[in-house]
Amino acid sequence: MGDVNKAIETDALQDNTGINISDKNEHYGELTGYYWVLNNFLNATKSEYIGFCQPYRFLDFNIDGKSLLPFRPIFIANFVKSFMKSTDENVLAQIQDFAVVLPQKTNVEKTVYDEWMKDVDKEDFDLALSVIREISPDYSTAIDEFIASDSMYLFGSFVMKTELMTEFLSWMFDIF
DSSP, rough: OOGTTTTSSSSSSSSSSSSSSSGGGHTTHHHHHHHIIIIIITOOOOOSEEEETTEEEEEEOOOOOOOOSSSSSEEEEGGHHHHTTOOOHHHHHHHTSEEOOOOEEESSSSHHHHHHHTTTEEEEHHHHHHHHHHHGGHHHHHHHHHHHEEEOOOOTOEEEEEEHHHHHHHHHHHHO
C-alpha cells in the first residue's frame, strides 16, 4: 500500500495521498488503507457499497451460483476465471439485500483469543479489548462471546453499505 510500495506502478487507489498514515503500514498493514478511505474517499463517493480485500484474497460473489456458499474467500490463482462475470451490475444484484457481506467463517483449533495470541502481543490485544469495552460498553458481552468462540471471519475481505462503513471505520479509529 501507498508509501511502502511506491515503486509499484498501478492505477489503483493509493493510501499515500491526502490525509494518510501510509508511513505506518509496516505496523498497521491494511489499516493504513482503511484510514485513507475513511478520510479521503467515503465522503466523496456516490457508491452504495464499499469493500476491501487483500492482495491475494477476494470475495467470490457466486455469479454462476455454483458454490454452496454465497460469499467465500477466493485466492488469486482463481481470480480471472471466477471474476469474468463480476460486473458492477452482477455483483450488486448478488448483494443488494445485504448491509454487510463477509467471507465464510473460519474455524480455529481452540478459541479466537488463543488464535490471536499466536500472532499479536497479548498486552496490546487485551488493551484494545479494554478500550472497546470502555468506548462501547454495550459490546462487552459480544466481545466475551467472540473471543471464546471457535470461529471468526478472516482475510480482511468484506463489503458494507457506505454509511455503515463510515460508522464502522470511525468507531474503529476512535479505538486506536
